[in-house]
Every structure is written in C-alpha cells, then in structure tokens.
Amino acid sequence: MVKQFQWSENQVTPQQVPALDQEEKQQQLPITENQFIGIPVQRTGSEVTSKQSVNNPRDVVKSVGNVPNELYDRLGLSMPRWLLWILTVMVGIVLSGLMVSTLALWTPLWSNLDQVQDDDLEANTTKDQVKVPGVLANKIAQYKLSKPMNILVMGIEPVPGTVDGSPDSFTGESDTMLLIRLNPSDKSIRVLSIPRGTMIALPEQGLTQVSEANAKGGPVLAARVVSRTLGNAPIDRYIRLSTSGLRQLVDQLGGVDVFVPQPINYQNDGSVVNLVSGWQTLNGEQAENFARFREENVGDLGRVQRQQVLINSLLQRLNNPSVLPRLPQITRIMRKYFDTNLKMEEMMALANFSVNVERDNFQMSILPGTFSKFSKNPNSYWLNLTGQQSLLNDYVGVNIPGLVSDSRPVSRLRIAIQNASNQPHLTEKMIAYLKREGFQNIYTIPEWPDTQRQTQIIVQKGNPAPGHDLQKVLGLGQVDVSANGDLDSDLTIRIGEDWK
Numbered sequence: 001m002v003k004q005f006q007w008s009e010n011q012v013t014p015q016q017v018p019a020l021d022q023e024e025k026q027q028q029l030p031i032t033e034n035q036f037i038g039i040p041v042q043r044t045g046s047e048v049t050s051k052q053s054v055n056n057p058r059d060v061v062k063s064v065g066n067v068p069n070e071l072y073d074r075l076g077l078s079m080p081r082w083l084l085w086i087l088t089v090m091v092g093i094v095l096s097g098l099m100v101s102t103l104a105l106w107t108p109l110w111s112n113l114d115q116v117q118d119d120d121l122e123a124n125t126t127k128d129q130v131k132v133p134g135v136l137a138n139k140i141a142q143y144k145l146s147k148p149m150n151i152l153v154m155g156i157e158p159v160p161g162t163v164d165g166s167p168d169s170f171t172g173e174s175d176t177m178l179l180i181r182l183n184p185s186d187k188s189i190r191v192l193s194i195p196r197g198t199m200i201a202l203p204e205q206g207l208t209q210v211s212e213a214n215a216k217g218g219p220v221l222a223a224r225v226v227s228r229t230l231g232n233a234p235i236d237r238y239i240r241l242s243t244s245g246l247r248q249l250v251d252q253l254g255g256v257d258v259f260v261p262q263p264i265n266y267q268n269d270g271s272v273v274n275l276v277s278g279w280q281t282l283n284g285e286q287a288e289n290f291a292r293f294r295e296e297n298v299g300d301l302g303r304v305q306r307q308q309v310l311i312n313s314l315l316q317r318l319n320n321p322s323v324l325p326r327l328p329q330i331t332r333i334m335r336k337y338f339d340t341n342l343k344m345e346e347m348m349a350l351a352n353f354s355v356n357v358e359r360d361n362f363q364m365s366i367l368p369g370t371f372s373k374f375s376k377n378p379n380s381y382w383l384n385l386t387g388q389q390s391l392l393n394d395y396v397g398v399n400i401p402g403l404v405s406d407s408r409p410v411s412r413l414r415i416a417i418q419n420a421s422n423q424p425h426l427t428e429k430m431i432a433y434l435k436r437e438g439f440q441n442i443y444t445i446p447e448w449p450d451t452q453r454q455t456q457i458i459v460q461k462g463n464p465a466p467g468h469d470l471q472k473v474l475g476l477g478q479v480d481v482s483a484n485g486d487l488d489s490d491l492t493i494r495i496g497e498d499w500k
Contacts, residue, residue, distance in 0.1 A: 143349040145184040148397055149236050151342075152223050153178040154214055155243045165336030170240050171218070173211045175292070176307065179226065179235070181395055182353055188361040189354065190462070192395045193304045193483060197381040198367060200225045209380065214240070219341075229383065233396040237342050245337030246291070247284035249314075252330045253323055255281045256313040259450050264293050277449065287314075294379075304366055305484050363481035365395060365462025391462045406461075410469040411438045416486035420448035420456070420494045430495055437473055445486050448494055454478050456494040458485030466491060474499075 155176035162169040177194040196211035202225060205216070210229075213222035219238040227233050250256055257279060264275040273289045275282075282290060291307050317323065342350075368391065369383045385392065390405035392398050415434070419427045427444060434442055457477040459467040467479040470491055476498055485492030 141352055143345055143352055145182060145349050145353045148181060148183040148185065149346075149350075150234055150397065151180045151182070152219070152226060152235050152238045153180060154219070154222065154238070154240050156214060156240050158242060158244045164242060164244065169242060170339050171215060173215045174213070174222065175211070175243050177210060177222075177226075179230075179233070179396065181397060182350065183397075184353060186361070187357055188363065188394075189357055190395045191364045192462075193364065193366045194226065195301060195304065195367065195369070195381045197379040198229070198369065199380050199382055200229050230396050231392065231398040231400040233392075233398045237340065237346065239338075239340040239342065241339070242337040243288070245334055247288045248337075249284070249330065249334060250282065250287045251284035253314075253317045255283050256287055256310070256317050258282050258287070258290060258310060258313045260290070261449055264290065266293060279450075301366060301483070301487050308364065308482055308484055360464075360479070363394075363462060363464060364483055365391060365460075365481070366483045368461070395462060406463075410466045410473070410491075412441060413466055413490035414488065415439060415442045415470075416489035416492040417442060417444045418446070418448050418486070418492060418494045419444075420450065420452040421497045421499065422451045423497070426495050426499050430493065430499060434473075445492075452494060452496040453498060455496040455499050456480055456492075458482060458492040458494060460485040460487070460489050460492060 153176075154174040156170050157172040157175045158164075159169055159172040162171075173196075175196060177196060177198075179192045179194060181190045181192075182188075183190070194210060196209060198210040199207055200210045200213065202208050202213065202216055202221070210222075210225065213225050219240060223235040223238060227235050258281075259279050260275050260277050263277050264273060266273050273293070275286060275290060280286075287310060291310050292303065293306065294303055367381075367383065368385060368388050369381050385400070385403060388406070389400065389403040392400065392403070417427060417430055424447075431442060431444070455474070455477040457467045457470055457474075457479045459479060459481045460483065462481065464479060464481045467481065470493070471477045471479055474493075477493070485494075
C-alpha cells in the first residue's frame with residue numbers, strides 16, 4: 001500500500017525565533033500548513049507534538065544521528081551502507097544543489113552493497129533515470145510525496161574550538177545556502193542558490209548578510225528570514241553540513257578530476273593557493289580551495305558556478321566501482337558532519353520521488369540580484385525580483401502580487417556566445433546565423449578551453465522554455481538549466497564540434 005506522505009503541521013512560531021523585538025513580532029507573517037519545523041518532534045500515531053522549547057538557538061536542532069537505526073530496520077540495510085550515501089547526498093546538495101543526481105547515484109548502491117557487481121551498477125543506470133533494485137524499490141515505494149516540499153540547505157563554516165559533530169560545531173555562519181524544491185505535480189527538483197552575501201533584515205540588528213542568520217539564531221532564524229525575503233515562501237525542513245566534510249570526503253575518494261578553466265591564485269587563511277588551468281586531480285584541500293575561491297568581479301556567483309562543477313566531478317568519482325571498498329571508512333568519517341530535522345519517513349519519500357525524476361527536470365538557478373559597489377560591504381548582494389514571478393513560482397512556490405514574469409521572446413534575450421569547438425571560425429558562423437534569425441542582443445565571451453563535441457545551451461535564469469526555443473532555432477544543442485553560463489546573459493551558447 002502506498003503511503004501518501006504529507007508534511008506535518010508543526011511550525012516555527014514567532015515565539016520560537018530568538019530575540020525578536022516588538023516591532024518584529026507585529027510584522028510576523030501568517031504561518032501556513034506547509035512550513036518549516038525548527039524543533040525536534042516525536043510522532044505518536046497521527047499526531048506530531050513538540051518535545052522541546054527553544055531557549056537557546058543552539059538547541060533547536062536534533063542530530064540525525066538518532067534517526068537511522070529504525071530506518072535501517074525498515075529498509076533491511078546495514079548502517080554503514082545507508083548512512084554513507086545519505087550523507088553523500090547531503091554533501092552533494094550543499095556543494096551544488098544537484099540533489100537528484102546525487103540520489104540517482106546513491107540509490108542503486110543501497111541494496112546489498114557487498115554483492116553488487118560492476119555490471120549490476122551499469123545495468124541500474126540509464127540516461128534519464130535510475131532503476132532501483134527490486135527489494136529496495138518495493139520498500140521505498142511505500143512512501144510517496146503528496147505535495148511540494150522546500151528544504152533549506154546550509155553548508156556551515158567550522159567553528160574554532162568546537163568538536164566536529166557537536167551541537168556547537170553547527171552554530172557558525174553558512175558558507176553555502178540553497179533552497180531545494182521537490183514538486184510531485186510536475187515531477188521536478190529545482191535548486192535556488194542563495195549567495196552568502198544576500199542582504200536580509202535580522203531582528204535587533206537590521207540589514208546584514210544572510211550567511212549570519214544561522215550563527216545568530218540557528219536554522220529557525222535562517223529559515224524565517226529566507227522565507228520572508230522570498231515572499232513568505234514555505235520552508236519545510238533544513239539540512240546543515242560542516243563544510244570541512246568536503247575535504248575529508250574527497251581525500252577518501254582519492255581525489256576528484258576537475259577542469260579548471262583559468263589559473264586560481266589567492267591566499268586562504270594565510271596559505272597560498274595555486275591551481276593551474278586545465279584538467280587536474282584535486283585532493284581535499286585543493287577541492288575546498290577551488291570551491292571557496294572568490295573572484296573580485298563576480299564574488300559569490302563565481303563560487304556557485306565552481307561548486308556546481310565540483311559536485312559533477314564528485315558524483316562521477318562516487319559512481320566508480322573502485323570506490324566501493326572504501327565505503328565503511330568514508331562512513332565513519334562523514335557521519336559527524338551531517339545534521340537535519342528530516343524524519344525517516346520523509347527521507348524514504350524523498351528517495352522514492354527523486355529516483356523517478358528525469359534528468360531534464362533537475363534545474364538550478366541563482367537568486368536574482370546584483371552586487372553593490374557603493375555599499376559599506378562591497379560583497380553585499382541585493383535582491384532584484386523584477387520580472388521573476390515565473391522563477392519564484394517554479395523554484396519557491398510563491399506568487400507575489402504585482403510581480404510579473406519575463407515574457408520576452410527568445411530573440412530578444414541577452415545571449416552570450418562561447419566557442420568550445422577549438423575551431424575559431426564557428427563563432428562568426430553562429431553569430432551570422434542568429435542575426436539572420438532575428439537575434440540582435442548577442443555578444444561573445446572568451447573561448448572555453450576544454451573542447452566539447454556537443455553544443456550546449458546554458459539557461460542562466462532558471463526557466464528552461466527559452467533554452468528549448470533556442471534549441472529549435474539552432475536545430476541542435478543540449479539544454480542545461482544551471483548557473484554555469486555567462487553571468488550577464490540570459491542564455492549562453494557554448495559551441496561544440498557539432499556546429500557546422
């Protein structure tokens with residue numbers, strides 16, 4: 001029997017948000033049914049009741065370390081096999097937001113890990129979906145999402161003087177923040193990256209960066225300010241990870257292969273970081289430096305792009321059968337870096353939903369906004385939702401009165417041309433073709449140094465429709481809904497060898 005899984009009605013009330021002043025209390029937005037749960041809960045029958053009051057923002061989180069045992073029994077799994085991959089999933093989310101891709105890699109390895117053969121792994125993987133082994137499929141199929149779910153994911157910077165995995169170790173600022181929406185109505189997963197410099201209002205403090213919210217009031221406050229910033233968007237659950245876990249994971253995997261488009265040279269906590277351009281096998285420290293590098297002209301947005309590149313490389317490495325013998329050791333290392341208020345039934349519902357989502361329905365975008373060079377903090381990122389109603393509806397699930405969607409035809413959008421074919425003449429050929437088709441707002445950017453066979457159409461603003469329209473005009477191209485195009489573009493065409 002399929003269990004139609006609906007999220008509980010537990011909510012973060014105004015009284016649970018630390019240090020709210022009187023004016024802030026009067027401005028509390030209505031609490032909706034599908035909203036964030038910021039305190040540990042215990043389910044009795046069909047009721048869910050609070051077990052703890054929030055006196056200290058550091059006490060609002062119950063570690064997932066107490067959750068798995070019952071889930072292991074339900075799935076018939078041993079602890080190391082299950083925990084490793086659920087943790088790997090969450091590391092992947094924090095790095096780039098590719099939740100479904102990570103789940104797709106993790107799920108086939110759930111079942112009888114010791115008996116999995118290389119051919120079995122290959123047979124379980126298709127281009128668009130992952131086929132889950134029968135026994136596991138039957139178990140997770142009992143749990144099903146019945147309505148959309150929003151999850152706030154935060155990568156937490158290490159707190160000096162704390163022990164990894166302790167409650168205090170998750171009280172630092174967030175280095176990475178993502179809002180992930182799983183929507184069963186259109187079978188999609190969409191990931192909205194929120195730059196750490198995004199300006200928000202905190203109680204009794206005023207304007208500050210969103211990265212400070214977790215340190216000031218834990219995941220409860222972080223969820224509330226993100227919700228308000230995005231038009232009272234529902235936030236149902238949270239996940240927090242220590243970013244130091246990335247370094248450990250990469251080292252245990254023997255490194256990851258990453259293409260570095262340009263040399264990276266900077267100082268990080270007194271250490272000199274030098275990464276040459278081209279294909280590199282990065283160790284844990286190098287991978288962390290690659291992900292954290294901040295370019296002066298693009299700030300956090302460039303970091304988001306590199307994080308997405310890194311997670312793709314990490315996923316490829318995790319799917320290598322040669323990694324399997326290292327799983328027990330990786331499990332022991334990774335479990336202490338993970339913290340969430342997701343419950344076991346929810347995890348199974350997420351797994352069941354995610355493995356049935358097609359690759360084209362994995363979509364990513366960046367919270368629309370601009371960096372201000374005139375504010376006291378040059379890294380401040382200011383929200384700009386003009387023309388972004390479609391993005392908010394798809395990625396967050398809210399409709400803001402008076403806000404409209406961008407209805408321009410694809411020929412009027414700003415399109416960047418980047419040659420990745422190693423054939424310079426194809427750039428002019430592409431420009432000439434687009435102009436004949438009525439495109440005027442086009443420009444070129446430096447060539448991509450890694451040669452690609454297939455032309456890529458990168459949708460920078462989250463809505464795949466213009467990308468598919470451009471695909472029809474070109475008669476080719478793979479549509480990629482991600483933040484990896486030119487930051488000033490609506491669409492980026494990365495010319496491959498197939499453009500003749």
